[in-house]
Amino acid sequence: MESIATRIAAVRERIAAAARRAGRSPDEITLVGVTKTHPPDVIAAAVAAGLRDLGENRVQEAERKIPALAPRSAITWHLIGHLQTNKARRAATLFDMVHSVDSTRLAVALDRHVAERTRETRDTRHEMHAAESPVSSLQSPVSSLSSPLLPVLLQVNLSGEATKEGFELAGWEERPELCDAFFADVERILTLPGLAVRGLMTIAPWGGGAEAARPTFRAARRLRYELGRRFPAADWSALSMGMTDDFEIAIEEGATIVRVGRAIFGERQ
Numbered sequence: 001m002e003s004i005a006t007r008i009a010a011v012r013e014r015i016a017a018a019a020r021r022a023g024r025s026p027d028e029i030t031l032v033g034v035t036k037t038h039p040p041d042v043i044a045a046a047v048a049a050g051l052r053d054l055g056e057n058r059v060q061e062a063e064r065k066i067p068a069l070a071p072r073s074a075i076t077w078h079l080i081g082h083l084q085t086n087k088a089r090r091a092a093t094l095f096d097m098v099h100s101v102d103s104t105r106l107a108v109a110l111d112r113h114v115a116e117r118t119r120e121t122r123d124t125r126h127e128m129h130a131a132e133s134p135v136s137s138l139q140s141p142v143s144s145l146s147s148p149l150l151p152v153l154l155q156v157n158l159s160g161e162a163t164k165e166g167f168e169l170a171g172w173e174e175r176p177e178l179c180d181a182f183f184a185d186v187e188r189i190l191t192l193p194g195l196a197v198r199g200l201m202t203i204a205p206w207g208g209g210a211e212a213a214r215p216t217f218r219a220a221r222r223l224r225y226e227l228g229r230r231f232p233a234a235d236w237s238a239l240s241m242g243m244t245d246d247f248e249i250a251i252e253e254g255a256t257i258v259r260v261g262r263a264i265f266g267e268r269q
């Protein structure tokens, strides 16, 4: 098997090529390496190869792995999987960004725990400054360590698959009742002082090949445009979409964050 460094370089090259095809700059796109099921030593190899944004989809698994991967300031951790409200406190202290906010109830729960997170982050930073020099030049643009707010994305289900989490918005352009419900939720979430909404996250339908994902990605981009029109004071710049099988299509359709697991780490156990 190729080394992890080689695989990361190959993924970055494909990201850059897809961006150029779409007339975009590769710098607009953040690569999140999805490390679920992989042990800390494998993840450490990816960090050594320059990967700075990592994604996990379960709080319990992340709790075992994140502390094993110090220094904390060198990595931006993204929660990309469904989060139960009763784990919001743990998620808010572990992760730098949550992609999977899929209900107002969860947003409210996260918001309630952001003050604790700010305190813990400050303590951790203090310890790190005492122990070693900071690596701020390596920090990702979405890193939140300098901000007291928790950056979040609203996860939207645009494919209508019952198994997908997210605000239900399949066919939203023809369904004003779905839109009205969602926009009411957004209005409420934007008032939460601890959260910094940054945009949307979506997952394409399973199967059908990369091209089959394009309509879903396009719908996400159009929805983001509509949100920008309705809520112009908020930040809708991030669009987290695209995985190993479809990240190039996602970039052509406007993704600013791609979440790639297998193309970097191989098949999951």
Ligand SMILES: *Cc1c(COP(=O)(O)O)cnc(C)c1O
Pocket (backbone or CB within 6 Å): 034, 036, 057, 080, 081, 203, 242, 243, 244, 245, 259, 260, 261, 262, 263
């Ligand atoms: C596992 C996972 C990924 C990565 O999937 P790959 O196909 O391995 O690239 C991306 N996003 C989410 C939400 C995931 O759960």
